[in-house]
């Protein structure tokens with residue numbers, strides 16, 4: 001879709017001394033067209049997006065309160081399709097820098113579902129020893145009659161690949177807040193047994 005200029009994966013504004021609250025980098029992965037930019041735009045709102053675009057990256061920052069505690073998420077929407085089978089430096093950087101990952105496919109596109117599994121494998125390879133939160137997202141549930149991947153298949157895939165699963169519709173703004181809250185909870189779960 002019409003998207004922000006794709007910039008570097010590095011947040012560009014990290015380490016701000018004024019931020020004492022926890023701040024986590026969340027990287028969106030998935031095939032082109034599955035709805036990554038739509039989801040992140042709903043999360044961040046247009047104003048935040050404009051602000052961060054000045055730094056030259058498709059990064060979106062927002063504070064959110066989950067279970068009574070405030071967290072800042074920096075969401076990076078800089079994933080690019082593989083070109084001629086070659087792994088680009090940006091792709092490998094994306095796989096390295098996230099504190100958590102959202103792998104998106106479209107329930108109307110089986111190929112994107114296959115890609116999601118492939119991405120999970122790449123991520124596991126890139127971050128072998130680490131237990132990073134990963135959320136598998138089946139987007140575009142509003143397109144009921146075009147569905148190619150059932151919710152059960154999504155759940156089964158998430159179980160095999162040891163990640164969380166949620167279906168969303170960016171078009172209907174369904175489950176988008178729940179998705180990002182889920183990301184925060186998954187991060188906290190791994191940060192020394194805080195309340196999930």
Ligand code: GDP
Nearest residue numbers: 001032033034035036037038139140169170171
């Ligand atoms: P990206 O390439 O993964 O960032 O995908 P985009 O966010 O640019 O979305 C690609 C296209 O799918 C755009 O035309 C969006 O409007 C559309 N789209 C995204 N999410 C949904 C959704 O949940 N439902 C429907 N019907 N269309 C969607």
